[in-house]
Amino acid sequence: MLKKETNLNSKIFDEDVLQKPTRDGYGDGIILAGEEDKNVVVLTADLSDSTRTAEFAKKFPDRFFEVGIAEQNMATIASGLGISGKIPFISSYATFSPGRNWEQIRTTISYNDSNVKIAGHHAGISVGPDGATHQAIEDIATMRVMANMKVIVPCDSIEARKATVASAKIWGPVYLRFAREKTPIMTTEDTPFIPGKAEVFWESKKPEVLIIGAGPILHNALLAAKILEKEKIGVMVLNCHTIKPLDKKIAQLADKIGAVVTVEEHQVLGGLGGAVAELLAKTNPVPMEFIGMQDTFGESGEPAELIKKYKMAPVDIVSAVKRALKRK
Amino acid sequence: MDSLHDYKIKLLEEKAIKIREDIIKMLVSAGSGHSAGPLGMADVFTALYFHALNHDPKKPNWPERDRVVLSCGHIAPVLYATLAHAGYFPVSELKTLRKFGSRLQGHPHRGSLPGVETTSGPLGSGLSQAIGMGLAAKLNHERHKIYCVMSDGEQQEGNIWEAVMFAGKHKLHNVIAIMDRNNIQIDGLTENVMPLEPIAKKYESFNWNVLQVDGHNFEQIIFAIAEARAIVEKPTMIICHTIPGKGVSFMEGDFLWHGKPPKPEEAKIALNELRTLEGKIKSEHD
Numbered sequence: 001m002l003k004k005e006t007n008l009n010s011k012i013f014d015e016d017v018l019q020k021p022t023r024d025g026y027g028d029g030i031i032l033a034g035e036e037d038k039n040v041v042v043l044t045a046d047l048s049d050s051t052r053t054a055e056f057a058k059k060f061p062d063r064f065f066e067v068g069i070a071e072q073n074m075a076t077i078a079s080g081l082g083i084s085g086k087i088p089f090i091s092s093y094a095t096f097s098p099g100r101n102w103e104q105i106r107t108t109i110s111y112n113d114s115n116v117k118i119a120g121h122h123a124g125i126s127v128g129p130d131g132a133t134h135q136a137i138e139d140i141a142t143m144r145v146m147a148n149m150k151v152i153v154p155c156d157s158i159e160a161r162k163a164t165v166a167s168a169k170i171w172g173p174v175y176l177r178f179a180r181e182k183t184p185i186m187t188t189e190d191t192p193f194i195p196g197k198a199e200v201f202w203e204s205k206k207p208e209v210l211i212i213g214a215g216p217i218l219h220n221a222l223l224a225a226k227i228l229e230k231e232k233i234g235v236m237v238l239n240c241h242t243i244k245p246l247d248k249k250i251a252q253l254a255d256k257i258g259a260v261v262t263v264e265e266h267q268v269l270g271g272l273g274g275a276v277a278e279l280l281a282k283t284n285p286v287p288m289e290f291i292g293m294q295d296t297f298g299e300s301g302e303p304a305e306l307i308k309k310y311k312m313a314p315v316d317i318v319s320a321v322k323r324a325l326k327r328k
Numbered sequence: 329m330d331s332l333h334d335y336k337i338k339l340l341e342e343k344a345i346k347i348r349e350d351i352i353k354m355l356v357s358a359g360s361g362h363s364a365g366p367l368g369m370a371d372v373f374t375a376l377y378f379h380a381l382n383h384d385p386k387k388p389n390w391p392e393r394d395r396v397v398l399s400c401g402h403i404a405p406v407l408y409a410t411l412a413h414a415g416y417f418p419v420s421e422l423k424t425l426r427k428f429g430s431r432l433q434g435h436p437h438r439g440s441l442p443g444v445e446t447t448s449g450p451l452g453s454g455l456s457q458a459i460g461m462g463l464a465a466k467l468n469h470e471r472h473k474i475y476c477v478m479s480d481g482e483q484q485e486g487n488i489w490e491a492v493m494f495a496g497k498h499k500l501h502n503v504i505a506i507m508d509r510n511n512i513q514i515d516g517l518t519e520n521v522m523p524l525e526p527i528a529k530k531y532e533s534f535n536w537n538v539l540q541v542d543g544h545n546f547e548q549i550i551f552a553i554a555e556a557r558a559i560v561e562k563p564t565m566i567i568c569h570t571i572p573g574k575g576v577s578f579m580e581g582d583f584l585w586h587g588k589p590p591k592p593e594e595a596k597i598a599l600n601e602l603r604t605l606e607g608k609i610k611s612e613h614d
Contacts, residue, residue: 072486077463083446103450104456
């Protein structure tokens with residue numbers, strides 16, 4: 001059942017649950033961060049509307065920089081701003097930033113320890129009809145691998161807003177991942193959000209499998225937990241919004257429960273699943289199953305069609321849980 | 329900025345020779361690194377740190393200081409030698425270049441050594457960083473300048489032209505770019521590898537003010553910097569025509585010296601040539 005202490009949205013399983021894209025939370029978050037700290041500046045590369053930076057631009061025109069279609073320039077300008085006392089948020093689609101400007105982020109932001117926040121939008125295959133060129137499914141891996149970099153993947157627009165505001169207060173480079181589509185609001189204002197601390201969203205009386213998810217796809221993990229409950233299979237669902245640094249308590253939970261399924265809208269190579277596997281390999285390895293893109297590119301289609309084809313739907317998570325159980 | 333007298337030019341010329349000697353010593357001790365670029369830019373760096381810059385080596389984090397961004401990080405030896413001679417750290421530390429545990433990393437790293445403003449090495453990203461620093465200064469109503477030293481070869485990087493467009497759009501006059509136009513890159517002459525000319529016209533067409541100087545003539549370098557500081561309508565690019573390997577006869581103009589250090593016996597000849605230069609520097613013969 002849903003964990004009471006987490007104060008989740010009571011309509012979380014309703015057909016008419018309120019849906020908003022996580023990028024909306026980013027738009028709200030940068031304004032709050034900007035109000036709190038005049039050093040917050042925002043940059044975009046010709047995508048101010050879809051990255052939800054247009055409102056910030058209206059409110060703080062002097063602190064908003066349009067760099068044009070030039071993601072490498074956006075990252076390196078932000079580097080210079082970040083080492084001069086500013087807190088820049090760079091905003092584009094994740095396939096372009098941190099996709100196209102990876103080396104600039106590595107050398108001039110990460111290694112340089114410049115206080116830059118990288119907002120990768122339209123991440124995951126749920127960006128849909130635009131097709132594989134615009135579906136970032138490698139960004140968690142390519143950001144996670146950099147020393148100094150932190151990686152946060154919010155699950156809904158409320159958490160996205162909290163993560164954005166929190167990232168302005170975390171010193172150093174942070175990667176924030178957002179999605180295009182409207183997705184169910186799972187959390188409330190009262191749901192705890194502490195960077196680096198995973199939250200239990202669902203806990204059966206006797207959990208037999210630990211499901212660890214990040215991002216809006218976490219909703220499918222909760223739907224799977226509900227199906228499994230009817231089949232008398234107990235699980236724990238963990239919202240692992242911070243993929244780096246990874247919450248070490250995952251090792252204890254996995255040890256206690258004995259099997260893990262990771263759920264992410266990302267390659268199963270090097271993302272959340274990879275991070276959890278690295279941790280468990282060092283502590284107490286348990287059977288693991290990985291929900292995500294299985295070393296393939298996406299394609300055009302409606303988000304729901306793609307989630308079904310690439311096996312990230314609740315039924316796929318249910319099957320993965322059963323596979324993991326069998327291997328215990 | 330001080331007024332410019334003949335004796336001051338002579339002092340600068342002497343300082344540049346000392347810096348060149350240290351560059352040779354550092355490279356031979358390191359056993360790897362770049363020779364031609366650092367020697368070619370010794371005069372420009374001397375002009376910056378011993379005349380043009382508003383800085384205080386004893387207070388490397390002084391907020392009002394002018395910044396130098398070395399975009400072409402591979403010529404770090406000239407930056408390090410100049411910083412040491414200016415008093416940022418002991419000259420004796422220069423011999424640790426590229427060695428384990430040294431503050432003098434193979435390519436500059438911010439926070440590693442006093443006076444190093446940013447991390448660089450991978451080419452083409454310095455100008456944008458200088459622009460970011462320029463924007464921050466503008467937002468804070470600060471008056472310092474940001475000098476970005478670039479190589480000519482790195483003009484082939486796309487990131488540069490994104491930055492050039494941006495600075496032109498914003499008339500970012502607190503950013504002053506300085507290009508080492510020595511015509512060489514690793515694989516040969518720039519005009520053979522990937523032609524840059526007409527490079528001045530390219531910058532002008534992107535709404536920059538362009539000045540061209542002899543990169544070994546202190547008077548020209550210093551006047552160009554003074555002019556760049558005074559111009560508020562546009563960002564300025566100072567193209568410094570230099571001789572790669574300047575001061576060491578067998579290195580001058582030879583692209584093969586771009587990316588290698590002298591062997592000990594070559595260093596001996598180089599140092600001898602540089603020491604001889606001290607007695608016949610240009611200002612004494614003009």
